[in-house]
Amino acid sequence: xxxxxxxxxxxxxxxxxxxxxxxxxxxxxxxxxxxxxxxxxxxxxxxxxxxxxxxxxxxxxxxxxxxxxxxxxxxxxxxxxxxxxxxxxxxxxxxxxxxxxxxxxxxxxxxxxxxxxxxxxxxxxxxxxxxxxxxxxxxxxxxxxxxxxxxxxxxxxxxxxxxxxxxxx
Amino acid sequence: xxxxxxxxxxxxxxxxxxxxxxxxxxxxxxxxxxxxxxxxxxxxxxxxxxxxxxxxxxxxxxxxxxxxxxxxxxxxxxxxxxxxxxxxxxxxxxxxxxxxxxxxxxxxxxxxxxxxxxxxxxxxxxxxxxxxxxxxxxxxxxxxxxxxxxxxxxxxxxxxxxxxxxxxxxxxxxxxxxxxxxxxxxxxxxxxxxxxxxxxxxxxxxxxxxxxxxxxxxxxxxxxxxxxxxxxxxxxxxxxxxxxxxxxxxxxxxxxxxxxxxxxxxxxxxxxxxxxxxxxxxxxxxxxxxxxxxxxxxxxxxxxxxxxxxxxxxxxxxxxxxxxxxxxxxxxxxxxxxxxxxxxxxxxxxxxxxxxxxxxxxxxxxxxxxxxxxxxxxx
Numbered sequence: 001x002x003x004x005x006x007x008x009x010x011x012x013x014x015x016x017x018x019x020x021x022x023x024x025x026x027x028x029x030x031x032x033x034x035x036x037x038x039x040x041x042x043x044x045x046x047x048x049x050x051x052x053x054x055x056x057x058x059x060x061x062x063x064x065x066x067x068x069x070x071x072x073x074x075x076x077x078x079x080x081x082x083x084x085x086x087x088x089x090x091x092x093x094x095x096x097x098x099x100x101x102x103x104x105x106x107x108x109x110x111x112x113x114x115x116x117x118x119x120x121x122x123x124x125x126x127x128x129x130x131x132x133x134x135x136x137x138x139x140x141x142x143x144x145x146x147x148x149x150x151x152x153x154x155x156x157x158x159x160x161x162x163x164x165x166x167x168x169x
Numbered sequence: 170x171x172x173x174x175x176x177x178x179x180x181x182x183x184x185x186x187x188x189x190x191x192x193x194x195x196x197x198x199x200x201x202x203x204x205x206x207x208x209x210x211x212x213x214x215x216x217x218x219x220x221x222x223x224x225x226x227x228x229x230x231x232x233x234x235x236x237x238x239x240x241x242x243x244x245x246x247x248x249x250x251x252x253x254x255x256x257x258x259x260x261x262x263x264x265x266x267x268x269x270x271x272x273x274x275x276x277x278x279x280x281x282x283x284x285x286x287x288x289x290x291x292x293x294x295x296x297x298x299x300x301x302x303x304x305x306x307x308x309x310x311x312x313x314x315x316x317x318x319x320x321x322x323x324x325x326x327x328x329x330x331x332x333x334x335x336x337x338x339x340x341x342x343x344x345x346x347x348x349x350x351x352x353x354x355x356x357x358x359x360x361x362x363x364x365x366x367x368x369x370x371x372x373x374x375x376x377x378x379x380x381x382x383x384x385x386x387x388x389x390x391x392x393x394x395x396x397x398x399x400x401x402x403x404x405x406x407x408x409x410x411x412x413x414x415x416x417x418x419x420x421x422x423x424x425x426x427x428x429x430x431x432x433x434x435x436x437x438x439x440x441x442x443x444x445x446x447x448x449x450x451x452x453x454x455x456x457x458x459x460x461x462x463x464x465x466x467x468x469x470x471x472x473x474x475x476x477x478x479x480x481x482x483x484x485x486x487x488x489x490x491x492x493x494x495x496x497x498x499x500x501x502x503x504x505x506x507x508x509x510x511x512x513x514x515x516x517x518x519x520x521x522x523x524x525x526x527x528x529x530x531x532x533x534x535x536x537x538x539x540x541x542x543x544x545x546x547x548x
Contacts, residue, residue, distance in 0.1 A: 027248065027310060034303070054292040062299025063329065066306065070325050073310045073318065131289060131349055 006046065013039040026072045030065060037061040049129030175278055183284045187264055195419045196226035202463050209467040236408040241312065244405065248311035253406065253413035256304025260420040263297040266290035267427045268352045270437045270447045282437075282448070283352065290351040291339055294428060295332070298383060302328045304417065305385070309402035320401025323391045323474060330481045331382040337489030338372035338379070341496045342432050345369065345511075351428075355436030361508050364440075366433040368511035370519045371492040373433045375485055377461075380425045382481065385418065386462060388469040389477060426458035427451075484529060488522055 016036045023029040037060045044053035138146050200215065200223055207214025215222030240249065270282035287293060302325050309321020342365055346354040358364055366373045382389040391401075398404070403414050430436060430451065437451040472480070495518070499511050 025245075027245075027307075031248070031307075050287065050289050051292070054289050054296045058292065058296035058299050062296060062302070063332075066299070066302050066325055066329060069303075069306055069310075070322065073306070073322065131292075 006043075009039050009042055009046075013043075027069065030068050030072060033068075034061050034065050037065065044129075047129065051129055051131045051134055172278075175276070179275075179278075179280050180284065183280075183282075184265070187284055188261060191261060191264060191420050191423060192416070194423055195416050196230060198419045198422065198459065199226045199229070199415070201459070202466075205460060205463045206467045209464070230412065233412040234409050238408045238410065239405075241314070241405050243313040245311040245313065248307045249405075250410075252304050252308035252311060253410045253417075254304075255307060256301065257413050257417035257420065259297040259301045259304075260417045260424060263294045263424045264420075264427065266293050266351055267424070267431060268355060268436065269427070269451045271445075273447075281352070286350065286352055289349045291343060291349050291354075291432075294424075295336060295339065298335075299329075299332055301417075301421065304414070305402050308406065308414070312402070312405035314405050316398045317402050317404045320391075320398045320404070324385055324402060327382055327389065327391055327477065327481075328385075330478060331379045331485075334375050334379040334481065334485040334489045335383060337486065337493050338369075338376040339432070341369055341372045341489075341493050344493075344496050344500050351431050351436075355431055355438070358435040359438050363508040363512065364433065364435040368508050368515055369433065369492075369496070370512075370515040371488065371522060372496075373429075374519065375489050375492070376429060376433070379481070379485060380429070381462065381465060382477070384421055384425060384462070386422070387466040388471050390471065391474050391477060422459060422462060423455065426455045426462070429458050430454040484526055488526075491522075492518070 013036055016032045016039070020029045020032040020036065023032060037056060041053040041056040041061070044050075044056060203225070204214040204222070215225035218224040218228050240246070265284040266287055268281065268283035268286070272279045272281045274280070305328070306321045306325045309317040309319075309324075312318075342354060343349055345365060345368065346357045348354065348357075354365070385391075403411055406414065434440075434454050437448065439445045439450050443450075492515075495514060496511065499514065503510055
């Protein structure tokens, strides 16, 4: 991966992530997150993982964020900006501590990961990230995890149906 | 000329050509749609401007461009400007992976007649079509108009729901081809001698219905139901911004027809052993689909919104899953005889499923909450 496009895209990704958090307008925030997802998809493309990139766009930018927007628009959260201002002190404190912890974690792990990446880069096969390889990995090496995830999603779906039915009755 | 330079120039030329053709197809399609619908309704249609009224869309375009751009008060400006662009860009970009002919040789180098032959072509189109929702959704929300918002909400729910049956239909086709590349799907149909419309009849029908909903075309044009929502999500748009929604819609129509052609009708190859003419057969097939969509539009009345959603979730998706399961089993167990086997299975299945839809559809209709009869006007 060439460094210059990566840095430029990273700046865009970070800028939009910040905009997402700092934006007063919830819908604008959601749109910033969509841009962020799109940039992440481009990162996957640069790594040669076309399949993951497209899935990232289709699932996150295309489906999940549309549902988010859907809810935001239905509730039309606009007049509630005052509510966001009155955050209790304790919340800010906890957020700060957790944030510093996360940064420290990255600081410790990043050098280790960099060391690992150097060793692994040679072992990456040519068709890394191709749909076939991703499918084989999912359904052979990680079948149990895959099935558990599917089961959890199914349970969530049934829960949603039950809740919706109860409201109708 | 170095190879890289040649690739760059070829890609650029192809991109510009596809863009130009798509954009010049839009006015033609608007004219065709008005004419076809008029003929079906025993009217004459546009006939004042140019021969056969052919210049009518040009006149309309000029009118739309020089019209005043009204930006209503209370509009969310950024998203209001962004929405028309977001509805046309995915439509144009999706065409990039559609192959429209056999590779040709220019200056001793082969050039694929396709802007980009990516090995995940179909997924790319699905991803872009899922992005197309944003144009409609944001237009409706940013307009600060209740009708627009209602239209936007309806269409985003509808488009998300109907993406699933489209996905299921596409996956069945991909199973047959064993590849996500559109070019490989066309090659499979040429080599096996079967157009996938027969072995994948169910997928084909699902795709036709669901894509009509995805295109927001009548009878599924809930997002802009004139009789209920004024004009739905684009109520507050004027001038060229309004025209951009229109263009997006027609470019999408071409893209979906091209996709259907590639997946089910053998792509650019000639039917019945007729002589191959580059690109011509592709256009013929695309126009056959386009005329079909127009025919549907002229024939069927708009479906009620809750029935539309019920149909998508309770009929199309289960049928899609059933078809996917059958396809998977046949392809796994009898890969070498998959084509004739699936043709037989699918034709029977189509008959059975048709009967089921007829019965289940009636049940859904009976169960759907009826609206109270409207009180007499002035009573």
